[in-house]
Amino acid sequence: MEASINMTKSQESKGFYKLSMLQCIGFGSGDLAQNLIYQTISMYLLFFYTNVYGLDPAVAAVMFLIVRIVDVIWDPLVGTFVDKHNPRLGKYRAYLVLGGIPLTGFAILCFWNGFSGSLLYAYITYVGLSMCYTLVNVPYGALNASLTRDTAEITKLTSVRMFMANVGGLAVGMGIPFVLRIFDPTESTDMSMDDGAWFLTMTLYGCVGLALLLFCFSQCRERVVMDSSETENVSVSDLWMEFVHNRPLRILAFFFVTAFAMMAVGNAAGAYYIQYNLGGSAAELSVFMGLGSIPAFIFMPMIPAIKKKVGKKGMFYIFLLVAIIGMAMLYAISMIDALKEHMVLVYIAQFIKSTGVIVATGYMWALVPEVISFGEYTHGRRISGIVNALTGIFYKAGMALGGVVPGLVLAFVGFQKEALTQTPFAQQGILWLVAVIPAILLALAMFIISRYELDDDVIDRINREIESRHK
Template identity: 75%
Template sequence: MSDTTSMEAKGFYKLSWLQRIGFGSGDLAQNLIYQTICMYLLLFYTNVYGLDPAQAAFMFLVVRLIDVLWDPLVGTYVDKHNPRLGKYRSYLVLAGIPLTGFAILCFWDGFSGSLLYAYVTYVALSMLYTLINVPYGALNASLTRDTDEITTLTSVRMFMANCGGLAVASGIPLLVAALSPDGKTNTAESSGAWFTTMAIYGIVGLCLLFFCFSQCKERVVMDESETANVKVSDLWTEFVRNKPLRILAFFFITAFAMMAVGNSAGSYYMIYNVHGTSDDMAIFMGLGSIPAFIFMPMVPWIKRKIGKRAMFNVFLSTAIVGMAMLYVISMVPALKTQLWLVYVAQFVKSTGVIVATGYMWALVPEVISYGEYTTGKRISGIVNALTGIFYKAGMALGGVVPGLVLAWVGFDQTNAVEQTATAEQGILWLVAVIPAILLLLAMFIISKYELTDEVIDKINIEIEKRNK
């Protein structure tokens, strides 16, 4: 038996490029909805649908609290059950269809101003997203144990996720403005354009979920008898005894809070601080994803050259530099009018954010293997539910903070053009200052992560020996 065949027999599978792209298309599909929610739902709720910013902020918090209860239930259910279409991949289809429907309904103003309708549709959307995202995260660890392959797989996944992010960041404002009767994205008249745009993005996303389903083959999965006794309390047990998982979980909460705050404030920043057009907004928001196409393919090489920890430090520091540039440029009137400087700062910031937060997903299979090594139980669903709880906790902060800050600084949702100097300063803090503070905390947290590639390879080899 050749070395390659021998390693594959031990679970260290190599995937074809079609399989890698197929897996990555699942994240592309989810981001067509997820990024739309992160970047534009608050703007839609306040300026188009007619909710008060404080009401929207509180609703975002409630939805995330529901997720905290829902995620472990989903993770436990996924680990304990083996649907006919696949332990993890089946949910791409089963939950993908209703997810698409509720994503479209979130951007329908048939009950304009109704807080109840907003709650029902957003809660349903969030629960269905979890029903896809938790098993999709576990799907990564079920394809192979090979750390180099997982790094490549994660790079492809993040590359495609950022394709979705770019399609949303740049495409949404352009398409909404083109379809809107008044050519704007932040008025009540644009409501029909938002609904049509989300329908297009949702249907495309559903097709991509079906493609992901067709290309993923689960080969590193525990026997049904070994997961039959999985229970919700395993989530807390695993969190307590798995130190790398705890570190990763706290990194998730800070990283996603940072992204959620910055992304949701970006559209407000371009409209009110820079007074840009929908085209300017499309460029600015699109630059949040562009660096992925340059740097994510280089991640395997960068990691080999400098290691995981140094890579995180370099790119998180780059993001902080970009945020500082954005703040300084925005505070100097002569510089703020030079849009190219704003774009440069956004590019620098996004370069750091994309690489650091993109690669963190490659650490999830590592903490799953560490848990299996120490306990003998490979509870991928539970682990992904736990990371899901923390990244949604980060999303909760990211959803609540912008709404509260906007309410505190007196944001006028009826004015589609101008805001007070205080409101503009509050928006700038959301775009640059608060995310930078969160990144400093994230750098400290990830510095405590101790699972090197060498350690993980030894762990995986030992696990396979036990299984044989």
């Protein structure tokens, strides 16, 4: 018994720290907080701008594109900055406070109608929000790799994190319309047009998000970080050098692009699919979209056990294949008139698809600390901020790509937004977006992840060797 305890202490002294469930929940609360704020922005800001604030949809679309361009420039600057500096409150966790407070402020101001219709005000608040979000999100991603080197603990940490992230997604997707009705009881539809109700709703979500960021700050302890002398020469150019010389990072980056493009395409098509292909109601759309998150509450807690049983790659293969099967079921059900009248079958297919997508795309975040360790093993510097800035660029690139594809496909098939019913060719195009294109992207993702070489034995050996160097 004493030898076992001494061995555990020895491992912890070498960076293989064990994390309590409270620490895992504390870290996961950071992702829940960011989802409460940014998912609200992602799902509802365009509606607010066009229907309440008074912006033209085309003008708002251009603004959203410009903000993404700003992100591409800003993300690597933030990654470099956090790697080079060591704030008194913590190298990475400090930004949960330093960035979280202005993030909350800008989020609330985005839904304030004091300068109704002012494009300048919209730009200032939305760009400010996006920059503050990066100032929280990039260090938060790097914080993951600073808590422990233990791959089993990283797996547990990621499963709790993604469970809580999906709690945030549900709280926003299904909760915002409910809260709006509380603040605007005269509104009979799902979406209030009252600017005061929107402002109060975002104030509520923003304040809860800030409280969760502070809780995350209180529970995280940075134990695996480089000395300031080893990161003082970090520069933006290291981003490119890291990408060129870190093969596992390149593989993960391409997986991120593919996975987020797949999610963006499928999510954008959901409302069109229910309305025009199935003739469903708003309530049925709510259930369909809600099933995109619900499997997380069943399967994310099971990830450590599943991974132990089938291995890292085996888990990716299984759940990517499950997602493809779900998409094939959606396609088949939608092509057979006798089947598509039964929404229960559609829900079952959506649940199967979402199960595969959630587990595969959720666990990919556990690979980020691994590619950070591989870079440290290769060149001696643990530049977590830069690596997370890189992954941020690639997942935003995937989302941007996924945002373009639906519009192009709908234009190609002759979709008419004024028409109550669409042509069979237009319905087929919507089905491509829901099932066919995402399935192709998932097959590509399966090939990409097959090239990933850092299995658990390899990464554990790398981490032990890194710790022995430091000793």
